Amino acid sequence: MKKIAGTVTLAAALGMGASLLQPVAAQAAATLPSQVAYVRAGDVYVSKGATEKRLTTGGGHTRPRWSPDGRQLAFLKAGQLWTMRADGTGQRRLSTRAAAGPSWSPDGKWIAFGSLSCSGGPGVYRISATAAAAKPEVLFPRDCRGAALPAEATAGGRSASGTLNDRLRTDDAVAWSPDGTRVAFRGGDCESVYDACLSIGTVTTGAEKTVAAYGGGSLHNRGFAVVPSWRADGAKLAFTAYQEGETAADNKPVHLVEYDTVTGAKRTVGGALDRELDYVDASRAVVTSQGSGGSWVTVVGLANGTRTPFRSGSQPSVQPAAIS
Structure with a gap:
C-alpha cells in the first residue's frame, strides 16, 4: 500500500472526518459501568475510568480477556496462556504451548486460544480453565482433531517492533461466541483458496x-482480518482489518x-487506525x-461516532457488567 501522509488524508481514505484522529488526551475522560482490562508497556491494568489498578509487573503481558463471571482474566505472558483473579492474584x-489471544467459553469451563495446527497454519485449541495439568484439545482445523499435537515451539510475547500492520497481520487472537457454539479465528480452510482470511467455526462439527x-x-x-470480538447477543462480530485494493x-x-x-452485511465502524474492538453494549x-x-x-x-478517551493503552477487554 502507498504511504498515506497526514491524518486528514488517512481519515479520508476511510471516508471519515479528520476529527476522529485528534489527540484523545485533549478530550474529557470516559467513565464506564464496569472495568476494562488493557495493556500498557507490557503490563495489564484495569479501570472504570476515574482510577486504575496495575495487575502485573515485569512486562511481556498481552491480550487480557475477562471470564464470563468477571472474576478472572486469561492473558498471555511471554506468549503462553495464564489466568489470574480480577485483582491480579x-x-x-x-x-507451555505457544498461544495467541485467549477467549473463555460462556460457561467458564474452557479457554480457547490460537496456536500452530497440525497443518502448519493457524489453529484453535481449548484447555480446561480449572483442571490441574490439563492438556490442550484441538478445535480447528477439524482434520487435526485426534491427530498428534505439533511440537511445542518456543513461546515469545508479541513483538513491539515493526509497523502496526506487521504486528497485526499474524495476530491469532480468537473469540468464542456468546452461545458457545462457534469460535471466530484467523485462517482456517479458507486459506486453501485465499491468501488471508477470517473464519467462524462450529465447535460441535468443525x-x-x-x-x-x-x-x-x-x-x-x-x-488481513484479525482480533475478532462478538457482541453479547451474538448478532454482530467485529474485527480489525486492512486492505490494499486494485486502485488507491x-x-x-x-x-x-x-x-x-x-x-x-458489513460496515466500517470507528475511525482510521482504530483496532481491537470489544463491545460495552449494543451502542x-x-x-x-x-x-x-x-x-x-x-x-x-x-451509531453516532462519538469518541471519548478512556486510558492510555491497548487491547481492551470489558468486564461483564452484571459482575461489577
Whole structure:
C-alpha cells in the first residue's frame, strides 16, 4: 500500500472526518459501568475510568480477556496462556504451548486460544480453565482433531517492533461466541483458496464459514482480518482489518469492521487506525485508537461516532457488567 501522509488524508481514505484522529488526551475522560482490562508497556491494568489498578509487573503481558463471571482474566505472558483473579492474584500458567489471544467459553469451563495446527497454519485449541495439568484439545482445523499435537515451539510475547500492520497481520487472537457454539479465528480452510482470511467455526462439527478474505481466488486485493470480538447477543462480530485494493481508492488502512452474523452485511465502524474492538453494549465499544501520544483505549459510539478517551493503552477487554 502507498504511504498515506497526514491524518486528514488517512481519515479520508476511510471516508471519515479528520476529527476522529485528534489527540484523545485533549478530550474529557470516559467513565464506564464496569472495568476494562488493557495493556500498557507490557503490563495489564484495569479501570472504570476515574482510577486504575496495575495487575502485573515485569512486562511481556498481552491480550487480557475477562471470564464470563468477571472474576478472572486469561492473558498471555511471554506468549503462553495464564489466568489470574480480577485483582491480579493467583496467577497460574495453563499451558507451555505457544498461544495467541485467549477467549473463555460462556460457561467458564474452557479457554480457547490460537496456536500452530497440525497443518502448519493457524489453529484453535481449548484447555480446561480449572483442571490441574490439563492438556490442550484441538478445535480447528477439524482434520487435526485426534491427530498428534505439533511440537511445542518456543513461546515469545508479541513483538513491539515493526509497523502496526506487521504486528497485526499474524495476530491469532480468537473469540468464542456468546452461545458457545462457534469460535471466530484467523485462517482456517479458507486459506486453501485465499491468501488471508477470517473464519467462524462450529465447535460441535468443525464446519467453517469464511467471514472475510483477501487475495487468491477471484479477489484482486491484499490484506488481513484479525482480533475478532462478538457482541453479547451474538448478532454482530467485529474485527480489525486492512486492505490494499486494485486502485488507491480501494485501499483501507487499519480499520474496524462490524459483521452481521445473520445477513452477512458489513460496515466500517470507528475511525482510521482504530483496532481491537470489544463491545460495552449494543451502542458502545472500546477500541484501541492512535493519538499523538501513542495508543489509547477509546470509547466509541457505534451509531453516532462519538469518541471519548478512556486510558492510555491497548487491547481492551470489558468486564461483564452484571459482575461489577
